[in-house]
Amino acid sequence: MSLTNFLAGGNLPTGNPTTKVTVPALSEMKRQLKPISALTAYDYATARLVDEAGIDLILVGDSLAMVVMGHENTLSITVDEMLHHTRAVRRAVRRALVVADMPFGSYHGTIAEGVANAVRFVKEAGAEAVKIEGARVELVAALTAAEIPVVAHLGLTPQSVHRMGGYRVQAKTAEAAMRLKADALALAEAGAGAVVLEGVPREAAAAITAELTVPTIGIGAGPECDGQILVFHDLVNLSFSPQAKFVRRYADAASLFRGAIERYREDVEHRAFPNDAESYHLPKPELAQAKTA
Template sequence: MYTSTDAKPWTVPMLADAKGEGRKLVMLTAYDAGFARVLEENGTDLVLVGDSLGMVVQGHDSTLPVSVADIAYHVQCVARGLDKALLIADLPFGADATPERAFEASMRFLQAGAAMVKLEGAGHKLEVIRFLVDREIPVCAHLGLTPQSVLRLGGYKVQGREDKAAARLREDARLVAEAGATLLVLECVPSALASAITHASTIPTIGIGAGADCDGQVLVLHDLLGANTGHRRPKFVKDFLAEGGSLAGAVRAYSEAVRSGAFPDAAHAYE
């Protein structure tokens, strides 16, 4: 069985290598050193300190209240538990409103131990991506359902089902890669659309509710463990603790299912 401890420490260029070799990338969220250590020891390649912490750790109804200071604190904690996995930090709501604000927050996250930052959307965010990349900060883009847009979207809904919306997503995926992003998260996107974007993309895609054809998968750790977060359980979530029997077993089961292509299956994807 492959685990991240079998390999060299992950670097940003290795993400493109994995896509070229057809090897699935395994990503999970973490918010502290202890969980981060378990994730790395059981096959996780990429660890995300997500603004999901606002909902699953802080108990908010959305990710909007999360601050730069919150993310920076948790990045420091998680970084202490990792040796080889690539650590990614979310730019929280408002932190990427301008290129300068995004740079200040990103610099803080990299100094805390992150190797890449993630931001949601395209449009004016393309300028932000270019600004960060020009200043040596690797960027992961995030398209589809973007939780920081929950007020505009009117809730957490599948994106790209209509032809016009699908065409916009395909174009945005092309544009974020062209702007310099080196990784792309696709959230709550119909499987066929995510597959088309992945095959056309020059950068690896990470799916969450986006079908099995993405170059990798991500889940929120609390969802993988079947924890009651006080929020509706999305269709794409699977409780791996039930079959893994322990925290380590759950992460191992998830990692193996992602690499084999067994997860997500049709029951955990959108048409």
Template structure:
């Protein structure tokens, strides 16, 4: 049965950790749901791990809608959060239209926006319109160039204090959950204990109320780089390459397909087909 927003709040109050994993298509969504993960994030990270972009910036609304629909079809009983892509919430009017599409057309249960105090008016407007919002502070990939690249945030006092304030502001604006990415464990702990709503960490330590990672990262499917905070639970890329190599070899050697993978005709039909 699909968990809903009050369930996540109760999990935080009870000290039960929340699991979240990305999924980008029908089969990956099925895998995640079958594994019993609490939440699915249709992340704009799909731009890098599925579409081959250099960053999340090129991802479009149409791409996010396309993948969200597929994930919903594969995980009908799991709470789904979808990232709003870069520039899809640059103004309040844009945010309302695009977030509404992700909910109505895509089937998402909530949307996720990157930013702190700067996006408070947008979060307020969306929540008033009945659109559940997840915040995202710390390392925000859509604006990573302004942050000096993919670097840990909140390491000095001023930036750490600002992150705490951002978390409080997002909660007050109506966000029901906040993702904390690539920030020191102590800062994440301070934010998490000071908020009523749950926090989900990614590279933010174990004191967050839950954790999220990328599907392709934990299964060893993404070759380009592996962040320090990722734990690989399998090496499926290597297994996949070896399987494909074996297929290639058997085709070249004419050992595939064998008789067991082939359809045939009865002797009677063969005789009539080729003649006596």
């Protein structure tokens, strides 16, 4: 094992379930130009599938407010709800790095309040890092000092939907792109282990990725980022919302599930389910006694 790999906490993630992904390992992946794969997951079953597929990072995203709970945006999800889902995901995962989203309002007060809420995600739910939105450099520094790894999130930050006037591409001017890069550098300097770049021009993301020593993880930010993340439900067509430009659907789970459910309903209506093989029977002596009773 090389010294850099040893300092990163072991060998690079390879898909082997015994090779645990850590925050330092992500930086080692960037140095060795190994792309980082990331997906959201919100429950035991999907987290287990994602982990077994060899995904490097699982985000318990506050997007569950929309794709799981049916809310209009991410703002209404609570700390307790996020803790509940993070626990379920953590129980399923053996290899991937588990990152928990800090929901809206959980770090918007004092620095101390933000750190206290982050501690809950690590101590109570088993998160191995937390994600926060915006250029909150002081908070990142405080979390780092408290030994809590941080993934920062810049660009289109969904918790800022009202300020942004909707889900709009950010950093579309040279000046805005420079501010974005300055924010990313400041967050990395404060201790962020990675930076999610969402909904920004490819060129801006590429420039930031080239300058940062920590990895960038893109979502709608072009292929030059060190890694990519998508919402699980978007990936498999379970989100029931218009497809974003940056989403590639790899399966149609909605059609698969709908078809299975409809076939089940039809079998029940025609008394084709359950059949005799799917039914329990009395043992033969008990059956004979029942017939003569």
